[in-house]
Amino acid sequence: MMQHNGKTGILLINTGSPNEPTVPATRAFLAEFLSDPYVMDMPAPMRWLLLNALILPCRPRRSAEVYRRIWTPAGSPLRVGMEKLKTGLQARLPEAEIVVAVRYGCPSIREGLGALAARGVNRIVVAPLYPQYAAATTGSALSAVYRHAAGRWNVPSLSVLPPFYAAPEFVDAWVAVARPLLDAFRPGHVLLSYHGLPERHIRKGDPSGAHCLKRPDCCDDIGDANRFCYRAQCVATTRAVAERFGWTPDAYTVCFQSRMGRRTPWLQPATADTLQQLLDRGVKRVAVLCPSFVVDCLETIEDIGMTARDHFLARGGEAFEWIPSLNDHPVWLDALAAILGRL
Numbered sequence: 218m219m220q221h222n223g224k225t226g227i228l229l230i231n232t233g234s235p236n237e238p239t240v241p242a243t244r245a246f247l248a249e250f251l252s253d254p255y256v257m258d259m260p261a262p263m264r265w266l267l268l269n270a271l272i273l274p275c276r277p278r279r280s281a282e283v284y285r286r287i288w289t290p291a292g293s294p295l296r297v298g299m300e301k302l303k304t305g306l307q308a309r310l311p312e313a314e315i316v317v318a319v320r321y322g323c324p325s326i327r328e329g330l331g332a333l334a335a336r337g338v339n340r341i342v343v344a345p346l347y348p349q350y351a352a353a354t355t356g357s358a359l360s361a362v363y364r365h366a367a368g369r370w371n372v373p374s375l376s377v378l379p380p381f382y383a384a385p386e387f388v389d390a391w392v393a394v395a396r397p398l399l400d401a402f403r404p405g406h407v408l409l410s411y412h413g414l415p416e417r418h419i420r421k422g423d424p425s426g427a428h429c430l431k432r433p434d435c436c437d438d439i440g441d442a443n444r445f446c447y448r449a450q451c452v453a454t455t456r457a458v459a460e461r462f463g464w465t466p467d468a469y470t471v472c473f474q475s476r477m478g479r480r481t482p483w484l485q486p487a488t489a490d491t492l493q494q495l496l497d498r499g500v501k502r503v504a505v506l507c508p509s510f511v512v513d514c515l516e517t518i519e520d521i522g523m524t525a526r527d528h529f530l531a532r533g534g535e536a537f538e539w540i541p542s543l544n545d546h547p548v549w550l551d552a553l554a555a556i557l558g559r560l
Contacts, residue, residue: 226314226338226373227557228329229303230345230358231512233319234293238284244277250321255357258418287518295319298512301545302553309554314338320358327365330373340374341366342560346511348387349450350380351414352422376560382450386552388457393548395506395540396462402538404504406468406495408488409458411451411509412516413473416482419448448484454508470495474507474525475516488521492529501535511549513542 235246251257251272257264284293291297299317307315314336318329333341343362347354359377366373381387399407416430423429428442429449436449443449455471474488486494488505495503505525507517522539529537543549 223339224314224337225312226316226333226336226341227306227310228326228333228341228343228362229299229306229315229317230326230329230343230362231295231299231317231319232354232514233322234295234515235281235284236323237292238281238288240277240281243281243284244273246322247277247280248273253321253353253357255360256353258352258421283519284515286523287515293514294518295512295514298514298544302512302550305545305547305550306554306557309550310557313342313557320354320361326358326361330362330365330369334369334371334373338373340376342376342378342557344378344557347509348380348454348511349382349411349447349509350445351447352418352445353414355380378557378560380450381556382454383457384552384556386555388454388461390543390546390549390552391458391506391508392461394543394546398538398540399462399504402504402536403502404536404538405500405502406470406504407464408470408472408491408503408505409451409455410472410474410488410505410507410521411484412507413476413483413487414447416484419446419484422446451509458506458508474520488525489528492525492534493532496529496533501533502538503529503534503536504538504540506540507542511543513544517542 233246233250235242248268251268252264254261254264257267287294289297303315303317314333316329316332318324318326320326330341343359345355345358350356362375366375419429420426422445423442425442428435429446435443436446436452439446439449439453452471455469459469470486470491472486472488472491473484476483476487492503505521507521510517517539526537526539
């Protein structure tokens with residue numbers, strides 16, 4: 218870490234998961250998650266009605282079943298993965314106090330800040346582990362950090378890890394993780410599948426109101442109008458990874474997964490639709506990377522590694538390779554330590 222007076226703490230933040238794969242625990246998790254105005258950005262009465270009249274009566278049972286598919290004896294894969302990440306990072310940054318927190322569920326951001334205060338830190342590096350900025354992820358997490366930090370009598374000094382979507386260390390880590398698997402698998406096509414967002418979230422992040430999703434090349438470069446654009450940052454990540462691998466434009470596709478609802482337009486192309494289009498073109502061997510996640514979770518393990526794989530193979534695909542995320546790979550641990558050490 219860079220030299221600072223006093224003890225430094227690092228707050229590693231991710232989204233979260235239910236405490237257990239049961240209907241009550243999943244309902245509590247979804248209620249907190251979907252009550253967030255950064256996630257469901259609509260007037261509070263409408264959000265409350267939609268959540269309580271339509272979503273919570275039905276969705277928790279289905280979601281609990283999905284969580285049971287990926288649950289481990291040690292608990293949620295995301296929670297287990299975050300603890301492994303913390304352990305590996307702590308070995309590389311022994312002078313720092315490192316704590317894991319999640320935006321929804323436990324351990325909460327409030328609890329994480331309290332734990333760091335109890336350890337006597339006077340400066341906190343806040344690390345939202347979302348490579349690309351989105352109001353629904355990074356924005357929501359930082360809003361919670363600022364709110365809870367401001368509520369303490371001794372308000373800590375905060376530094377924030379900015380989006381690292383094209384940081385050379387991040388890109389190098391993805392290459393280190395993916396290259397051996399891709400070389401062995403030899404896919405006919407590679408998908409870079411990012412978590413989806415409603416298109417309105419992208420437009421709301423454009424201060425000019427005249428750039429994002431207004432023309433086909435709106436994400437080719439990042440400037441003042443789209444500096445907070447999640448889609449543009451996903452494209453930048455893809456460009457950097459493709460350059461490192463030496464891929465030609467026809468070798469890979471950017472797509473978006475985990476859509477919620479059918480009435481609101483979400484970012485396109487959808488991962489499921491793209492897989493079907495590849496099958497229609499005769500592509501039978503597909504590999505999928507998910508570079509909007511640094512720790513594997515429901516959206517990577519189940520959405521891609523299970524559901525997308527099963528659908529692709531059932532519809533005529535011959536082979537499907539899901540590339541696990543960075544997790545606690547040594548190259549990624551070295552990279553994250555280097556990135557945090559500059560703050």
